[in-house]
Amino acid sequence: MSDKDIKKEQENEELQENTANTEENGQDQDQEVASEEGAALAELAEMKDKYIRLMAEFENFRRRTAKERIELSKTATQDLMSELLPVLDDMERARKSMEETKDVDAMLQGLELVFHKLKHVTQQKGLKIIEIHQGDEFNSDLHEAITQIPAPSDDLKGKIIDVIEKGYTLNDKVIRFAKVIIGA
Template sequence: MSKKDKKETATSEQIDEQVMEKDELTAEEQLSESLQQEKDKFLRLFAEFENYKRRTAKERIDLFKTANEEVMLAMLPVLDDFERALNHIEEDKEAEELRKGVLLIYQKLMTTLEQKGLKAIKISKGDDFNADAHEAITQIPAPSDDLKGKIIDVVEKGYQLGEKIIRFPKVVIGQ
């Protein structure tokens, strides 16, 4: 082998080594890039799963808070009847013992329902009307100018279960 042949062989071997090094670098870069992509996928999937867990936990808590909603809605007419009976019995002075008994039962029922999360919405005559929290059933001329746009009468009480309004108070507003 001549010197020239040796030189060409050496040069071709060096070129082959350089090409192999470049291939190794690109292979390493490809592996590194692939690893980074997989890490990103994992982090996104993990974050998505954490969000799912939080969302389902919140939904479960909300469900427990309002699970009694149907029962409470069914009980509201009974409460209304109790209140009407108490108002009627108050007028009759001869039925004092009956009034005491009905009042006792009403208070016991209210206490039980309040323990389960039911709350009466507190409104009174003269409060400002709020369309998000009240249901206006009619408008009448206001007896005075200061009652315009305000609640004149409460026809039916409103109730909320936890933070959710299950029955809006029915009111008459002045115009």
């Protein structure tokens, strides 16, 4: 054999070795890709499971809090009504005594006592009257202007002239705006 033939044969052998190595590397890479895909699919399945469990837990939480909110509103009303029952009893007794008694001063004193009792119960529950005086600045957060009339003096323009209906707050939240007349 000549040197040329030997070189060609060596090149063919090297080419075959390189091809075999490349095929083995390709198979190794395919196995790595397959194992990475399997790991990714397993992680995806785990994440889906966590997501489904979290959504179910949130839905249960939402239902539970809605139920608790309904129960709370029922019991809050029950507490207030139980506090008002003695006042209602006193009003019934006052009505009966009005039918039987002709003494106006005694009736007024009895009604005054019942009124103070009612006022005390409402104040304990957080109800407060919005204090307003003639000449106070109009505040749309606390007052509702019913009408405007010509101001008796220039210093009352844009200010409260008269209070038609008292306003109330419950735990510092306005539950009824004071109805007022404003000077124009």
